Amino acid sequence: MKLLKDKIQQEGKVLSDVVLKVDSFLNHQIDPMLMQAVGEEFANRYSDEIITKVLTIESSGIAPATFLGLVLGAPVVFARKRKSLTLTDNLYSSKVYSFTKNEVNEISVSKNFLSADDRVIIIDDFLANGEALKGLIEIVQQAGAHVVGAGIVIEKGFQQGGQQLREQGLRIESLANIKSLANGKVEFFD
Ligand code: 5GP
Numbered sequence: 001m002k003l004l005k006d007k008i009q010q011e012g013k014v015l016s017d018v019v020l021k022v023d024s025f026l027n028h029q030i031d032p033m034l035m036q037a038v039g040e041e042f043a044n045r046y047s048d049e050i051i052t053k054v055l056t057i058e059s060s061g062i063a064p065a066t067f068l069g070l071v072l073g074a075p076v077v078f079a080r081k082r083k084s085l086t087l088t089d090n091l092y093s094s095k096v097y098s099f100t101k102n103e104v105n106e107i108s109v110s111k112n113f114l115s116a117d118d119r120v121i122i123i124d125d126f127l128a129n130g131e132a133l134k135g136l137i138e139i140v141q142q143a144g145a146h147v148v149g150a151g152i153v154i155e156k157g158f159q160q161g162g163q164q165l166r167e168q169g170l171r172i173e174s175l176a177n178i179k180s181l182a183n184g185k186v187e188f189f190d
Contacts, residue, residue, distance in 0.1 A: 001039050001175040005188055007034060008154065008176055014184045018128075018159070019100060021171035026125055026153060030063045038175060039067025042151040045173045046121060049148045053077060053118045055140065057096075057107060057132055060125040064153050068123060077114065079136060080105040092142040109139050116144035127174060128153040130161025137170070149173065149176045156181070157189055 013021040025031035042064070054076040062078050065112050069076035082105075093108035114120070122136045133150055140147050141188035149171030157177045166172055180187040 001038070002178045003034065003037055006030070008186055012186055014181045014186060017181050018156070019042075020126075020154070020156070020178065020181060020186065022125075022154070026063070027060050030048070032063075032067075035063045035067045037152055038064045039069075039071050042068045042121070042123065042173065043071040044077050046149065046151070051121050051148055053114065053120045053145075054087075054111070054123055055079070055120050055136055056123045057081070057113070057136060061123050064125065064151070065123040068121070068151065079109050079139060081105045081107055091172055092139045094135040094138040097131045099131065107139070109143075111143070114140065114143035114145055115121050118143065118145035119135055119148050120145050121148050122150045123152075124150070125153050127155040127161050127172070128159045130165050133161065133165060133170075133172075151175075154178065168173070 006023055011024045015021050025034055051072055051074055054065045054069045054074055056062055057079045058081055063074045091108040091110045093106055095104050096107050097104050120140050124132055137147055152174040155174035155177045159182055164174055178186060179188045179189045
């Protein structure tokens with residue numbers, strides 16, 4: 001997606017050979033025009049599928065997921081990273097190791113918002129080692145629902161998550177796929 005790749009080149013900050021900071025449009029400040037285009041692009045790529053629910057993880061997946069939900073007319077559910085006091089049982093949950101924060105989060109979704117007849121698309125801001133996606137897939141499986149596929153805003157293709165999950169049969173559509181962050185430069189796969 002050219003608009004997104006241009007934005008990454010203009011505003012992305014390469015923090016190391018493995019971490020990209022995009023807090024001017026996705027991870028802190030949000031560019032709603034770009035996120036709207038992202039939502040439309042996901043919808044186009046999955047136009048061959050019936051989708052009843054969009055699932056993401058707080059917080060940075062929420063913006064792209066919501067714009068997709070708007071196009072599809074489908075509800076958006078975000079997995080929470082902390083159990084709130086009012087949400088103690090009636091939960092699907094899984095453990096996710098965070099690549100950027102080096103911590104394990106228990107993520108959870110209320111059983112009220114995912115059911116066995118749902119056809120779910122999973123959205124996230126980044127795909128690195130695939131831990132977040134695996135945790136979200138586990139939650140969909142606990143609900144007995146069907147995973148239609150995943151939509152990723154920025155995949156870092158030099159890490160292993162995308163390849164592993166595709167080999168397991170998961171459909172993943174990523175809108176920008178980074179080949180390298182070496183020498184402070186962002187290089188994309190074609
Ligand atoms: P994974 O679970 O695939 O290893 O990592 C994906 C998750 O880690 C995403 O939800 C994202 O929040 C975070 N993440 C991974 N790599 C990066 C990165 O380079 N930049 C930012 N901003 N977040 C990242």
